[in-house]
Every structure is written in structure tokens, then in C-alpha cells.
Amino acid sequence: MRAGIAVLAAILLACLLAPLYASRVSGTDPFRSNVNGTAFGTEVLAENTVGLGLGVTPIGPTWRGAYLLGADTQGRDVAARLLYGGRTSLLIAGCATALCLVLAALLGVLSGFVGGAVDTVLAGLLDLLWAFPVYLLAISLSIVLISQDLRIGLLQLTADSLALPVLILGVVYVPYVARPIRAQVLALRRAEFIEAAHATGGAPLHILRRHILPQIWPGLIGFAPVVMAMALLTEAALSVLSIGVQAPAASWGTLIADGQALIYTRPMVAIAPGLAVLATVLALNVVGEAWRASLETRR
């Protein structure tokens, strides 16, 4: 667990503190095209001169501070974008996880505790939602919402709003958490100590607050790293398909998408954000596993 937390903390710190030191890493503004710019006496995007002189090659990785990982097709500093993009990816995944856990807890507890028709309807809805492949659902929602924006009353989320992927990712993983929570609450309802609490005249809300929520809370926390890892991966997938984070904002997924066009000449543009996603997901999984192990030990 310590290793996972250390990796996560390092990635988080590197990304969150990026604005403080990015100027030393960045050749230019990481969000602005630098097509005709120069660095170290050469063009950032140099037209090829060998043979027929076809195509343009971005400046490669350097050891001179700026353009540490080279430039992308727009002439932007990949290292700086990796830091800022990481901040976006982690922000989206983190917020989506929080949203998912809150919604899942509400629905799971409500469904399991109230029971009856409410349970039938909510459980049916969760099953229905979970019947859709998660990626397909996320892609469908993204395409619709990005092309038409989301307008509900006064709430308006435009295509370039980061709240849009947060909302989509937060919703699609709700059944993944809510269904086990509901099952846990259903089991608790039939537990002897809950029945005893009912028999002694305990109010439902009191029972819920004092006896049920404390039981499901550790399990809910245990879902956080796993859901965050899945949200991170899904965000990256959506952004690779150009239906996640929209320009000029950047995330690790959009960086991978940018790198696809340079996979032969400047593979680092796609590999670096890919490695960042991989390291973060592995770290989150280590943390999740360790949390589950500690829960088992306590039991």
C-alpha cells in the first residue's frame, strides 16, 4: 500500500504543482499552438528536406529543459502538457469517483433499506444501466452531449466543460458500486442486531445512521481507488476518440490522441501519457487491494 500511495502522491504532486514550475519545463504555453516557433536555434516544427521533402517533424526530446519530451504536431511542449493534462485527468477521475460514490450510496441504501416497490424500481434501473457495456454507454452519452450540449433548466454544460466527462463517468459506474451496496444493506436489514433495534423501537433513520451506514462506509471507501482507476481509463479512452476532454484543454487521453499522428516519428508523444495512465492505475489498484486487505484483517 505504501508503494502505491507513494506513486500516487508523486503523480498527484507533480500534476497539481505543475503551474508553479511548468514555466521551467515548458518551451511555450502548453495550451497554445507554436507552429512557426523556434527553440535552440531550430524550428519547433521543421519541414523535412530529405528526398522529396514531405511532411513536418516536431522537435524531439531534449536535455535542455524545454521540450524535454519533444513537441507535438502543434509545436507544443509535450512534457508541460503531460503535467497539465495529468491535472485534468486526475481532476475528472477524482470528481467522477466522488459523484459515483455519492449517487451509488444514495441509491444502494435507499433501495436496500426501503425495500418494496422502491427497491424493485431502483434495482431494475440499476440492472438496466449495468446491462449496457460501460464503454458503449459512455461513448453514446459523450457523442450526444458533446454535439448538443447538456441543458437541464438553468444548468448548461457545453462541450468543452470538464463537468461533462465528470458527469458521464460518474453516472456510468453507479451500478458497479450501488448494486453491492444494496445487497449489503439488504443483508444488514435481516441481521439480528438490526431486527433487535427495530424491536426496541428504534426509528428507521436512527437505525440507518447508527447501525447501517457505519457498516457500509468502509466498503464504499474501498471502491474509491477502483472506480477512480476505471474512470481514468474511460476518460482516456473517450479523449482518444475525441469525445472526452475538448481542446484547448488537455488530458492524458487527448495527449495520446495527439501522439497517434506521430507514432512512427515521435512515439514518446503517445507513450509518455500512456505510461502516466498505466502508473496511476497500477498505484490505485495497489491502494485498493491494500485497503481491502486491511478490512479483512480488521474483521
Next chain:
Amino acid sequence: MALLAGPASAGEDRAALMQAHRGGTMRLLAHSAAGTIDPQVNYTAQFWQVFSMVYDGLLAFRKVPGPEGNEIVGDLAEAVPVPTDGGLTWTFRLRPGIRFSDGAPVRPADVAASFRRLFRISSPTADSFYGAIAGAEACLRAPAACTLEGVAADDEAGTVTIRLSRPDPEFAMKLALPHASVLPDTAPGTDTGTVPLPGTGPYRIDRYDPGGSLRLVRNPHFREWNADAQPDGYPDAVDYDFGLEDEAGITAIQNGQADWTFDAPPADRLAELGARYADQVHLSPAYAMWFLPLNTRLAPFDDARVRRALNLAVDRRALVKLFGGARLATESCQVLPPRLPGYQPYCPYPLDLARARQLVAESGTAGQTVTLVIDGSPVARAIGTYMLDVLRDLGFVPRLRSLSGNVQFTYIQNTGNRVQASLTTWYADYASAGNFLGGIFGCQAFRPGSDASPNISGFCDPALDARLQAALAAPDGAAELAALDRAVTDQAPAVVLFNPRYIDFVSARIGHFGYHEQFRWLISQSWIR
């Protein structure tokens, strides 16, 4: 490298070449098929190239490389007639003895039926290309009952007479396009989809599966009647496979597993191709442009000062770089591309950010939100991202909306979607100034509420339209076309970015490559080594 390299048709001994090189199977690739195989419906450069080997019209573009490929010659008709009656009546005499690939003879009745079918199946260009034929209006209103009285066939005399309701200076070129292909009069009155129709060219479509492949084999009934119009082909068969990714397609050609791909090579393979495969790369000019239509009927681009400001703020050299460099595109800020009649270099919009900002300040539109709609291709994304910076520099709040390439072009045409600015391309249907000045910025090309409204800017000046028609009809109208080009460019209904070139990468075994101005690579006129 072979810039405009190809068969020097003049002086070639075709018979000797045919004897030496005839045979073999050519293997072509494309990322995807291009939809229906019906030649009167399909409206894609990808399949028009195929149709040019399979079908014939009354007239044809000369099948030779270079500018001569824009010349119109008699194809199924013996010659290009001189229209009479003030340009309203065209009488064609059919060549005798030509047969369809199913063995049936080509008769004037087939020609008349083909023109009727064009309206009955609501061909996408029925109105824009053939709407001048007498009776077309009624056919457009009620396609199923179309009689098209303007086309009269005389089987005994072997003639077809076409009457127009108004002169059309580009009518001969329109007759040489695949939509005017002559088909048997038994062709069904619906889009045939994946079922090929008999044609008269040197090849017939043996099978077509949009998810797999298309195969062309020799038409057993073809006898070369005019090599300029429809020459016999060198390969015995052409296999066109669909579904391979661009990167894999280039690798397959490098390895000799395929001979050519329709799709442009990915950007990161260009350097490799230019350096290591220079002899197999062909760069060819295109009558085309990349541009940003600006909606002249919506704020802020309803103000000409804002449109000019955006033109002044764009660094076209940067955009050429984003497209792949100066060998693949040339900066431009005028409507007409080079080599078209009326083209005279003209650019009133040199990069001048200070002047651009001043114009925006004068217009009082700074701070408004501007949404640019692009398709999801890598180059479009790169240009769109760059344009966000430009719009922000001018004081706007820019937004980028990326749509799938399948829907973006129709989406930006429909006025109902209230698109302020978009990024798109225009490749000419045929080499004519009218295809640009009228086809993109003419009043007739603006159809509110329609998905087929190529005048995306909504720019309409009836006086300029009238001058355009007169200039196209005049034998010496080039100077007037140049003046019109300047007039439209000055109004800035769009930001013209650059004129692209085609890049064709062929395998080492392909010989006698020739680029046709209308149909790109003349596939049938190359041979397999």
C-alpha cells in the same frame, strides 16, 4: 519523384505498349468503401475514379494526364456537338456497334432512359447539374412520373437531342461526369446499392461488398472506339480491398502486398515515403481548397469587418505546416485555385494581427462566443486547435466542436444548426471557375434548411451571380472571372487557407503512372511490372 509524371500519350505506340504490358491483377486499398455502386447516385471521388473505367456517357474527359485531361471529347457520341438555338439544343449522334457488358446494344433509347432515371432516383446532382434540361423542373417535383421531354431519342437515326430551358455554359462538362453515365433502359428506378449495373467501359464490376472488396474484370464486349474517351486498360483485373487502416495500407504497399491506397498517407509516414520511396510517390495538383466558411447571416460574421479580421489574423504558412508542409499544399486566400480559368494570384489578407484586432474593435463584437465546427480527422483537429488561438487573440470566446466526418459536412450545410464557422474542403466536380464561385458562393447553392446547401456561408449577391453566368458563357471571360474572384474574396465569406495537392504512393511494380485532372490516377492506364 514524379510531379505530374505519366504516360506521354502523344507519340506513344499504344498497340506495342498494350502487347508488352497487358495482363495481371492490380491490388488497391481504401480504408472504407464509398457507399452505393450505382453510378448515377454515388457522389464520391473514390468511386468516380472506378466508374471512369466502367461507364461512359455521351461525352467524356480525355483520358490523358495533364491539363489535356480537362478537354471534352465524344464518347458514346461520335463528337461534341455545336449547340444550336442559342445554346439550347444539343444533338448527339451515337457511335454504332457499342454494347453493354451484358451484351445488349447501346441505343438512343437507353440514353433517354438514363437521363430520366437520373431524376427518378433523385440523383444528388439532378438539380444542380442537369436542372437546365427542359422538363427537369417537373421531374424534380414528381420524380416517379418523370418523362423529361427535353431528351428525345431517335433509334432509327441513332441520335439523341437534348433541349435546355436555359443556356448552361458548363453543360458539356456535366455530360462527361459519371452521373450522366448511359445505362440500359432496363436499369431499375431505384438506387441499386451493392448490385452493379452493366456499363460500356473496358471493365465490368464483377462483385461489390462494401465491407470487403470490389472486383473489376474485363468487359468481354468492349472494343476500343476512341482511346481519348475510353482507352482499353492494361490490367486484366482490379481487386479493391476495404478495411485496412491507413498505416497498415502504406506498409502493405511498401512490402509489395498492395499497389496503391486511395487514402492519403498518415502524416508521420510522409518523411519516410519522401526519403526512401521517392520514385513511387506522385504529387499532383488538385482543383481544391481547405477553407473556413463564415456564416454571413449570423453574428459576429454578419459583419464583413469581422470576416476580414479573421482572414488577416490567420497565418497560412502555419496551416500549410499543419497539413504536411509546402510540398503538399500552397497558401492561398482567394476563391479560385491555380490553373483554373480566371485565376490570377490575389491576396488582400497578409498576416496582420494588429489590423485584425482593430477591425474587431470597430465592429464591437469582441467578447462574443464563436463556435468552430470541425470533423475529427487529425489535420482538422490540428487546424481547429490553431484557430482557437487565433479567435482568442481577436478577443472572441472560442469553442471547438468536433463531429464525426460522416455527419460534419451535412451538419455545417444546414442553416437549422446555426453554425457560425466551420472547417471544410472543396474539391471541384470539374475544372471550372463556376464550380467555385457559383458552387460555393452562388445564390443557387444556398438552400436554407437543407443538408445539401454547399453555400455554407449563406453569401448571396445576385449581381455577382449574373456576372458569373455571363463570364462563363463568354469565350474570353477569364478577365471577368478574375474580377469576380477578387470581388468575392474581398467580401470574405470564408477564410481560404490553402490549396492541397494529391499524394499517391504506388508499389514498385506499378508502371506508367498517369494523373488525370478529373479522375486522379488513371488506374487502367498503368501496368504491372
